[in-house]
Amino acid sequence: MDNAELIASVLKDWWYYSVELAPGVMARGVDTPQTPMLPRMMLRNCNLRGMDCLDIGSMEGLIPTLMCRQGARKVLATDAIPHCQKKMDVLRQVYGVNFDFQQVGLLYDLSAKLKDHGGFDFINLSGVLYHVYSPLHVLAGIRPLLKKGGLMVVSTNVMRREGYSLEFNNAGKLQTETNTFWYHSVPMLEYLLRYFNLVPLDFLYLPHSPVNPHNYVPGQDSGYMSVVCRAVDEATPNYPDPWAARTHIASWEYLALCNREMMNGQPVSSISYRGDHDRANASTDTTGITLMDHIMDPARIVASVDDSRNSQFLHLSDMY
Numbered sequence: 001m002d003n004a005e006l007i008a009s010v011l012k013d014w015w016y017y018s019v020e021l022a023p024g025v026m027a028r029g030v031d032t033p034q035t036p037m038l039p040r041m042m043l044r045n046c047n048l049r050g051m052d053c054l055d056i057g058s059m060e061g062l063i064p065t066l067m068c069r070q071g072a073r074k075v076l077a078t079d080a081i082p083h084c085q086k087k088m089d090v091l092r093q094v095y096g097v098n099f100d101f102q103q104v105g106l107l108y109d110l111s112a113k114l115k116d117h118g119g120f121d122f123i124n125l126s127g128v129l130y131h132v133y134s135p136l137h138v139l140a141g142i143r144p145l146l147k148k149g150g151l152m153v154v155s156t157n158v159m160r161r162e163g164y165s166l167e168f169n170n171a172g173k174l175q176t177e178t179n180t181f182w183y184h185s186v187p188m189l190e191y192l193l194r195y196f197n198l199v200p201l202d203f204l205y206l207p208h209s210p211v212n213p214h215n216y217v218p219g220q221d222s223g224y225m226s227v228v229c230r231a232v233d234e235a236t237p238n239y240p241d242p243w244a245a246r247t248h249i250a251s252w253e254y255l256a257l258c259n260r261e262m263m264n265g266q267p268v269s270s271i272s273y274r275g276d277h278d279r280a281n282a283s284t285d286t287t288g289i290t291l292m293d294h295i296m297d298p299a300r301i302v303a304s305v306d307d308s309r310n311s312q313f314l315h316l317s318d319m320y
């Protein structure tokens with residue numbers, strides 16, 4: 001099939017992202033051009049040139065395409081099922097990018113499912129943690145795949161409140177989407193990241209608002225948060241606190257679900273972060289940023305889009 005036939009074969013399909021398939025020819029996705037795509041914005045502050053990258057839950061492959069365009073050495077796209085395979089193949093061809101795809105089923109135990117790929121310098125885990133029954137089980141499976149000092153972007157729905165809790169979407173009260181279960185309180189999300197030896201460096205926050213009635217609930221202070229973290233060594237004494245560190249050597253869950261041998265055997269990554277907030281720029285610096293302290297910073301709140309490259313719209317000329 002030539003390009004024109006290829007494009008015609010998928011143009012009218014259901015699309016998650018909006019993608020320009022030929023000059024001026026857009027496949028229309030689910031979001032409006034005004035909806036910010038925070039993981040895309042975080043991704044561009046990570047220096048991916050020459051890096052090995054993993055994307056979890058790739059749909060048609062917007063993020064893997066941008067990883068390739070940023071000069072990644074190797075990119076692995078994944079999804080539970082290959083439901084966007086044909087569209088992804090077209091995207092690869094039209095955008096002239098080369099990435100692999102692996103079907104992974106449910107997101108548990110990914111360190112076993114992806115063990116043959118070695119370690120990754122960069123992992124994107126966005127838009128999936130609220131879809132799973134057990135976010136800790138998912139993080140425990142993914143963390144061993146990250147190289148020492150590697151970067152990981154974690155993006156999910158949160159409740160802007162103090163305390164360590166997960167809000168359950170009982171009766172679809174937070175949104176009626178049938179794959180959505182949990183919203184983390186912001187300190188809970190941060191604690192989970194640090195629990196798995198991921199230090200938050202930087203983040204962006206999109207408050208849910210009436211602009212998107214699918215996830216806006218009057219009276220609920222919720223939103224979507226995208227956090228970039230750096231992997232610190234598991235051996236860092238008493239990190240993130242003495243109790244958590246003790247669970248790393250004594251809890252049956254951690255020992256069985258988080259492959260310590262793989263994690264501690266990873267090579268050191270040379271990936272760097274070019275955002276303003278890389279205080280934890282060495283794999284031994286465990287300070288990072290306290291999410292709740294900065295959630296009202298105007299520079300971190302993204303309510304709308306002034307540049308389509310900050311949205312779920314992908315254009316042929318986009319490099320990031």
Ligand SMILES: C[S@@+](CC[C@H](N)C(=O)[O-])C[C@H]1O[C@@H](n2cnc3c(N)ncnc32)[C@H](O)[C@@H]1O
Binds near residue numbers: 056080081105107128
């Ligand atoms: C909201 S989309 C996010 C896409 C992309 N990661 C992003 O941030 O733009 C959710 C992704 O997770 C996958 N997914 C949804 N529920 C899942 C589940 N229970 N287990 C595994 N994958 C799931 C979907 O196939 C899709 O790729």
